[in-house]
Amino acid sequence: MRIYKEFFFDAAHFLPYAEDGHPNRRMHGHSFRVVVWLEGKPAPETGLLRHFEDVERELLRVREKLDHRLLNEIEGLEQPTLERIAAWIWRDLEPALPEIACVEIHRASCREGCVYDGPEKV
């Protein structure tokens, strides 16, 4: 069974490895929607897989690190593509929310996004 909670943030970035003169190389901003999925079984005594209050607390914590920031300045986000941001959010949340199953990140204005299912298991 899966549950999800989402949050929104706005941030600036640039893509350092875009070609010279390409707009992606200039600093610009986006609005992002992030959906975090948790997977597991509800506890028999509570019926909860994980209380949404716990999830909300962790999402607010990670949002604080991203919102109204220049993403390139954040350690691990020197190449702040959707792919890297999704994996970074996963790593930041995983210690507190070990039931994490998927991080979606959507950039609606560009009609694009990324879905990260976690590090590959060997």
Ligand SMILES: Nc1nc2c(c(=O)[nH]1)N=C([C@H](O)[C@H](O)COP(=O)(O)OP(=O)(O)OP(=O)(O)O)CN2
């Ligand atoms: N696979 C990926 N490709 C690209 C990514 C990415 O994260 N993963 N990111 C970008 C840039 O961030 C780029 O800014 C996206 O731009 P674009 O789709 O051209 O949309 P706009 O910036 O024009 O969108 P707005 O409507 O102005 O927000 C490129 N490729």
Ligand SMILES: [Zn+2]
């Ligand atoms: Zn961009």
